[in-house]
Amino acid sequence: MICYDHLTKIYGEGKNAVTALEDVTFSIEKGQTVILLGPSGCGKTTLLRCTNRLESITRGEILVHGQDIMDMDVIQLRRQMGYVIQDIGLFPNKTIADNIGVVPKLIGWDSQKIAARVDELLTMVRLEPEVFRSRYPVELSGGQQQRVGVARALAADPDILLMDEPFAAIDPINREQIQNEFLKLQEHLEKTIVFVSHDIHEAVKMGDKIALFDKGRLVQYDTPEILLTRPKNKYVADFVGADRALKVLGIILAKDIVNLRPRDLVKGEDSAEDVLKMMEEKGLSHAIVIAHGKPLGYVTPQKLKYKKGQVRDLVEKYPVHISERTPARDILSYMLMLDFFTLYVVDENGEFIGTVAYNDIKKKVKESYAGDLKTD
Template identity: 60%
Template sequence: MIEYESVTKIYGAGSKAVTATNNVTFTIEDGESAVFLGPSGCGKTTMLRMTNRLESITRGTIKVNGEDIMSMNPQQLRLGMGYVIQQIGLFPNKTIAENIAVVPRMLRWDKARIKARIDEMLNLVNLDPGIYRDRYPVELSGGQQQRVGVARGLAANPSILLMDEPFGAIDPINRDQIQDEFLRLQGKLKKTIAFVSHDIHEAIKMADKIAIFKDGLLVQYDTPEAILMRPANKFVSDFVGADRALKVLGLLRIRDAMNPAPKNLLQANEEAPQALRMMEERRLPFAFVIRNSKPIGYITPKNLKYEQGRVGELAEKFPETLGTREPVRDALAAMLMHDLSALPVIDDNGDLAGAISYRNIQKSILELYTEDQDD
């Protein structure tokens, strides 16, 4: 847990004094991700840097897990927190393994423990240790380097992770992939995260709570849903954008909108005539074809007519697959792009987790707005 109590930071003195943050109070609960958001110069990065005492506090208190950070040794405080920055900051003269091992070595872990942790971290961020362990940063792409930066930040297993625009320097395709990867990690690790961003779409995607700053003041601290649907004032409304209703599509996760028990399923080994009869009796316009619990394609009555083979041999492949953590926006885009009214959803093992359709999406959005009006 991180508690900010009336935190003020002033640079300079007298007529030249500049207030970077002004009487800011809020709490990041254990296991929550809080994104600090706002225009340049609003104080968000200063708040982050005061959290590990890279910047001093003028007035107020910051507590980490109930302890005032000013009573703690600064080096020990920083060693107990992961820190991931936009420029990545890998040491170019050290191998990937040596970069990840920096904090564990400072904490005097033994060599066997460090070696095991390096491989564990590389596997966690989907980089094969056998391939990447002994490479140097210059041999990696920007996206791969950022994955190593995340691995280094998590290497000593800190309960708190500070992230300063960690994905800002990466191209949009890699950024989206790494964000998804990080959400997967956070789903497992449940770290307490303070995350600076300038991108409202990233904040909506990554945050449990969003802190919006303006001129050093905390304007609103709330869930992404509340900020999109109940902005505190005109500044927040303008900042999140006039299309904030559409941004709800990026907020909702497929797991929140999908049907977990679709009935239009066919096993791959079923014979075409029997499958056609079943689809006609149930008036199914299409069905998902499953083999060993994994969706392999879809079939329509037209595909089955006059056929005698097995359904799995006749199915058309899905143009793409969707995971439960992906935003509903991605599902809608995929359905529009490929002219499909529904798509299967898979879990982390590739097994069928459910199905997402236009009707599911519409129902979920209506429910969200109804809940908002009830509040």
């Protein structure tokens, strides 16, 4: 756990003094990812660098696990926090394995243990140990280098990770991928993460909570959902953008809106006539056909008219599968592209879970914004 208590940081003295952080107070729970968000010059990076004492503190204090960091040995403090920066900063003179093994070596692990840990971490960040272990940083792409950067920060298994715009310099396609992988990683790592970003999308995606800064002050500290749906003031509303309803779609996942008991479900072995009759009675435009727990596709009344036999032979396949973790933004995008307003959700094994409908998404967004009208 990290507590920032009335933290103030002033650069320079007298007339030239610049206040980088002003009376910042908040705390980060163990195992949470907190995004320090704001435009450049808002103090977010300074705050991060105060946490491992790369910057000194002018007033106030920072407590890590209840202990004032100024009372701790600075080297020890830094070694229990992983540090990842935008420019990556891999050591060009060392191999990938030696880069990752820096902190373990400093704290005196034996070489066998280090080698095993290096391989474990390379596998974790999806770089093949045999291929990458003995390469040099210059031989890797930016995305690969930052994976190594993350692995290096995790090497000695610190409780806390400090990340300063770690994915900002990576191209958009790789960034998306590395973000997703990092999210998956964090699910079982459960590190306490302080993550600096200037990108609201990234913040919403990666953060359990977001601390939004403006000119050295903490403006709002809330979950992404609350930040998007109930911005405290105009600054926050402007920062999250006029399209914040669309951004909420990024945090609503399929599992949040899935309808587990859809009424437009039919079995594969049902006869075409029965299904047609049922659909006409209920006024359904299409029905999802299931066999042995797996979805086969869908049927429409037009398709079933004058047909005989089991519906399983008459299905049309769905063009996409939605998984539980697919964000509503992607689902909505599929719906608009395919002109299809009900899709089904499957688990990792392809078993049917339920359906998502356009109306479910709309309802969920509306719920999120309940009571938000006054701020607009």
